[in-house]
Amino acid sequence: MADILVIEDNRANLDLMAYLLRAFGHDVTALADPLEAWRVAQERRFDVIVSDVLMPGMDGLEFAARCKANEALRSTPLVAVTALAMVGDRERVLAAGFDGYVPKPIDPQTFVAQIQGFVASRESERERADAAPLVLAVDDVAVNLEVIEGTLRPCGFRVAIARNGSEALAAIAKERPAVILSDLHMPGGDGFTLIQSVKNDPALAQIPFLFISSTGWRTADQLRGLTLGAAKFLIRPIEPQRLIEEVRAAVAQAGHGEDPHP
Secondary structure (H helix, E strand, O other): OOEEEEEOOOHHHHHHHHHHHHHOOOEEEEEOOHHHHHHHHHHOOOOEEEEOOOOOOOOHHHHHHHHHHOOOOOOOOEEEEEOOOOOOHHHHHHHOOOOEEEEOOOOOOOHHHHHHHHHHHHHHHHHHHHHOOEEEEEOOOHHHHHHHHHHHHHHOOEEEEEOOHHHHHHHHHHOOOOEEEEOOOOOOOOHHHHHHHHHOOOOOOOOOEEEEEOOOOOHHHHHHHHHOOOOEEEEOOOOHHHHHHHHHHHHHHOOOOOOOOO
């Protein structure tokens, strides 16, 4: 069963699509107002969004553009259901950000199968994402976390963030990371305290721990970190490719399967 948002200003069409999808066990939120649909889409995560294109208030092309510009929504499959039939309309709809195109009038015998194809694709993406190695990035500077996340996510890693050692331990309790990538000096629990907590716990001691810091060039800090069990001491600024390579090497050394996107 999938959670599907259907947006259509024609009540008869909206009721028909919702009826067909519910008949196959899907959970359907059916809305005639695209502005209301946009608000709901930001508050709730759907497996697929099915939208008309020609609607008052905000048409489907604008809705698609907003979805693709929104980090939380851009990976949600977006399917256009439209009566547009001119040459090039399909290509224009897909170029606007839709992932699929279903012409009107819909065929009740094939409509659900068409939408379920996007549900299956979404489930496969989730399975792959769940299997990706998790990197826990710990830093009190937001821009540093953004750089790490922006560098590692496109290379197939999941990234969890924490702003100090205390938050990091709470994140580890929720899900064990494949690698911990930590700043050195942070308020609320610094990197040295964090690595001691990790390495003193037999259940966590084998997690590769990498320090990354702009102040960690001092020999005494590096020696202390390595003595406490750090695998590497990386100094900022660091080239993105080198950061990717260091994390991949740590994942491989820890035995988390094949590196993502080698």
